[in-house]
Amino acid sequence: MxxxxxxxxxxxxxxxxxxxxxxxxxxxxxxxxxxxxxxxxxxxxxxxxxxxxxxxxxxxxxxxxxxxPVAAVALAACHADMRAERKDAWARKIISLYGPMEFGTDQEMEAAWNRSGNASSSSWQAREFVTKFLADARAQLTDTTLRPTRPHSITDFQPFLVVLDTSNLRHHWCGVVPRENTEGFHTSARRDWTGMVSVTVAALDETSAVHVAFGRRGIAQYNAERGWF
The missing domain is CATH 2.20.25 (N-terminal domain of TfIIb)
Incomplete structure (x- = not known):
């Protein structure tokens, strides 16, 4: 050296x-x-x-x-890579969940935050939390220390079809909706998943899409409970 x-x-x-x-x-x-x-x-x-x-x-x-030793450094780097990927996954979920709500109303922000597995917060607290989380998530996905900039904005979203059971407790399948023959894709999905609930959402990846699907249904329930329509 x-x-x-x-x-x-x-x-x-x-x-x-x-x-x-x-x-x-x-x-x-x-x-x-x-x-x-x-x-x-x-x-x-x-x-x-x-x-x-x-x-x-x-x-x-x-x-x-x-x-x-070189081997010990390689092992440490491997563990660090896995931690970085978990942080990237968290960032993709945060942007997929809250990116579309960033400029929403106070009610929309409160509903999105409180029905996504977070502690109950008022609208101003929810906006404060979301703003910070989005900034941290974007910083994570634009950090080029380990890899080039990754998709990190709503313009990078893709459409996904998420299939849930009727109890909304778990998902059975998630896949990207093709840009061609979209109608045929949905027809096939309805046939394959008869009796299930199909939700089309936009997100950065499949895992985030599942969170968005559950979050969307949770928001609807939250709004109904409070008489918000």
Missing amino acids: TGSHPALTAHFPRWTVKGTAHHRTTCACCGHENLEHTVALAPLDLLGDASGPAVHFGPRCAAAVLHR
């Missing part, structure tokens, strides 16, 4: 492994190019908090900086 990256001379006592970056193929330490991937490292201050932007080192340079 012959690197002279500024982070190496800043006397940071520790680093944390942020994950694997396949879109960054040049080591910021030694300058080696066309690597299969790099390892994203963030410097920690004396209190153990992240104190600067992540840098991308090749696996060997990352292992040298961390004073750990």
Whole structure:
């Protein structure tokens, strides 16, 4: 390792492994190019908090900086990747659930928040929570430390058909609604899922679509309970 990256001379006592970056193929330490991937490292201050932007080192340079075997760094990066994917999944759900409500009325905001598994809140509290959650979700999906920017706005939504049982307690199937032969798709779904409730929603992915489908029915129930129409 012959690197002279500024982070190496800043006397940071520790680093944390942020994950694997396949879109960054040049080591910021030694300058080696066309690597299969790099390892994203963030410097920690004396209190153990992240104190600067992540840098991308090749696996060997990352292992040298961390004073750990390459295999151990690879394992740490793998675990970090899984945590990052869970955060991405959370962000997609938040944007799918609340993105369309961002500029809604106070009643719409309160109903959307309170019927999505959250603690009961007033309309102004709900708007405050949603605004913060949406900002955090967008920041997560636009963070390019580990991967390029991911879809993160309502313009990126796709249509999904979600099939629920009549009790609305679980879903049986979810799939993207095709842009061609949409009518035939819905006809086939009705035939295959006779007796079930089919809901068409827009979301960033299938998992988020299921949350949106349950949330939509919950909002309708919440509004009915309060006489809001």
